[in-house]
Amino acid sequence: MELSNDIQQDIGRLGDETILNNNNYEKIVDKTFLLFSQTSSSSSLFDSLSIDSILLNRLVSSLLTFIFECAKYDLNDANILSKFEEYNLTLKQRQQYFIEKYRQYIKIIQIYLNEKTIEYDRLIDINWRLNLHLKTNQSDRIVQPNYFLTLKKRLQYTKNIEDIQFQCTPENLQELVEKLKEAAHCLERFTTTPTTTKTK
Template identity: 30%
Template sequence: MELSESVQRGLQLAAEPSSVDHRGFQALVDSCFRSLLSSQGDPAVLDEPELKHVDRIQLKQVHSAATTFILEAVKQDADKSAVSSSLEELSFSTERIEIFYSSYQKHKKELERLLASIGRSPARINDVSWRLQYNTKNGQLDKVNEPSYLISLNTENQGTSEDISFTCTTEQLQDLVGKLKDAAKSVEKASQM
């Protein structure tokens, strides 16, 4: 599975027993699946007693990375070997892989139904706007000095207009542009047949 650097860093934190102990890891995995399957966002999803000793910033980073990984695995219909090899590359112990995979297997069908219900037809992009942001500092490091791009897509789906905004690094933006060019070439080839 292809994962962004931030997702990889978050998962590597989850793999470290010094960051999240064994009981905390089980509670974390359960809270990730619970937050994905909950119909309303529960602000107290990370307020488990087993997670009280984990740094709140790291906990949010790990939760975000784990839920992203779960959704990507469900989207790709990943089997045990794919999930295991991806987690092994991120330094997960065999025990933590088993804990994660048993929850994944238990909730996979529900998550597939949830993802399938999101929508059948893709939204049409009407307009794109972007802005360059240059981060010089953040709360954890003195100097960051890295650019990021705020991309906003104005989309329309079944007569409803919606703005979708996301932030990406230079590498992620280059990857997105490359994939869009590949898609445009594929559509052009298909239309010439």
């Protein structure tokens, strides 16, 4: 999880009692989480806060980004607390208040992310088995290799694991491997190609 320096500083400001008192902090957290379930206009949500509008917009924007990243990487309480310490939001009461709200809204946030953003299921493991058919009812001698593969993937924005199982011949498997190698080479060329600059 990588956040820009500006966002890290804004998260730290949320824990600064000289900038926000506890009441305003809780209101910002409450209303930011409400954005995920608010059906009407969100422009009036923050009207009751007596905070400079520029600062308020920055804090809400940075807090939203932090929430998105926590959900994207499926951070647990300990991970979130570690990030708060890293970003200098060290007040235990404020840390705990955020975590309680995060637990309350995480399912809604995951639904929101699934609907509004593009994120792909993640392949986390591959298991394979070679089956060798030696004979059938019609023949006493037949050697027919067949691969049985199980792909394990984590569903987007969740901890749920799903198995994809299929069988294929050695030729099919070789073709799949070649296509994956080709895709990997394309990605490598894309990520290592130096940016061309115009010379005057």
